[in-house]
Amino acid sequence: MTIKSVGVLGAGTMGRGIAQVFAQRGFQVQLVDNQPSHLQQALLKIQQGIDRDIEKGRVNATERDQALHSIHTSPHLDRFVDCDLVIEAVSEEEPTKIALFQSIDRICPDSTILASNTSAISLTRMAAATNRPDRFMGMHFMNPVVQMDLVELIRALQTSDATHQALHDLTQRIQKTPVTVKDYPGFVSNRILMPMINEAIYTLYEGVASSEDIDAVMTLGMNHPMGPLALADVIGLDTCLVIMNVLHDGFKDSKYRPCPLLQQMVDAGNFGKKSGRGFYPY
Template sequence: MKNIAVIGAGTMGNGIAHTFAQSGFKVQLIDISEVSLKKGMETISKNLDRMVAKEKINETDKNKTLANISTFTTIAEGVKLADLVVEAATENIDLKLNIFKQLEAACPSHTILATNTSSISITQIAAVTQRPEMVIGMHFMNPVPIMKLVEIIRGYNTSNEVTHTIMELSKTLGKVPVEVNDYPGFVANRILMPMLNESIEALYNGVAGVEEIDTVMKLGMAHPMGPLQLADFIGLDVCLSILNVMYDGFKNPKYAPCPLLVNMVQAGKLGIKSGEGFYDYSENRKAEKVSKQFLK
């Protein structure tokens, strides 16, 4: 594989593009928004600058990585030469199905189609294409350039050859691929999201405050980041979407999103991306507890 198309220039998309480009692949970063593409490239450049400052790479490495990335605003143009497409758009089933229909029409016949979805069925996504055996999940962790794990999710029809190819490809990126089967939430989020949701329930029920809950989990369970801070980092809207997918898939009350989470998302308090979630990130202020109005 030489050409990797990445769809979506947001947090996950630009991280995936960065990772492939740094490993020597030619990357076509695709987003319908020029603003998002510009912001994504700026993020990649800043992250590379940090790596230079830490002496993990040199200036030449940085420039080679950036030179490996080209940007496009249409799928048709961006995937013409793609050996692999990694879709990293918003965690919305209708959006992803629409993208994969476009990929089926625009990609060369040999192109493997991967999705970075964190919870949505690979089998369902593959069903809108004429190549379900070539559709697979590549669930990278955030921040992509740093985190080692990649969940490799086989759909019902994903071939052994495609699975092997993507497992080996992930290793060339310096990642540790783990093969899992196609169930809602896969492994990572099937375990993580109920824990985050239960932490939000504890806050909602008045068991303890934001900082107290996070401190218990950091000091008592050796977690590097408290669950409420982690939810802010992931994005509360993303957490809500994943929980809804699992609740719809399993019909089990334990996956039902906490009302506090639902209210915060509806109020636009999404975590770091919006400047406020369980903590306040605006104007470089120190973390503060979420406003009491969302606890009602």
């Protein structure tokens, strides 16, 4: 199957990044969000990002204009009717995702592939809620989407070989590196990353060291490009908590228990960079 037109559901940080990547690789993109203000903000952020690339000599103004003209925005799901692929990038709430996929399933032709950018939620359960479980798969892009090379491809139990091959080839067409994993809680990326972040939060919670010093150990001592607490702020502490709960519920293992401080931070509305305060002020 040759994928030419792509739908992206959700115009937040991940959705707009996914839309930009596809648009800059020559795809027609339908970007849908039920909040028109989110769509306006997404287009502005995309243009600003490409303009920075123009300043650095990575792209030119013509390529920017072509990419922006390839992104079509709407608050209505029926804009996905002609898409070969629809990628969902909304909040990490399983009932919300399933309800949206069921709506898209009714709108799109049988040939359309559905994919989720979920960080941890079961693809097998989401696939089972649609009438095309064999054409359902995870495409987990990394943040920031434009800069990060990896796309974690997660096969639901029902995903067909043809669907997997189509998305594997597509990932290479957009100049990303596909890595295929099975549908287990957290997949590979967050099964390894989130417990490390959670342990860094426990280290802070227990008073072992300050946020700055914990991050300094990991950046200067382990050569990580960003400390775990700063990274948690970028990801969003609310998202980190959701993923830790998915791991804890999925494996029934106490080693995945979210740190009480993480829960408190989320309860206080301190989600990290997007809220202006997390382990650091912004």
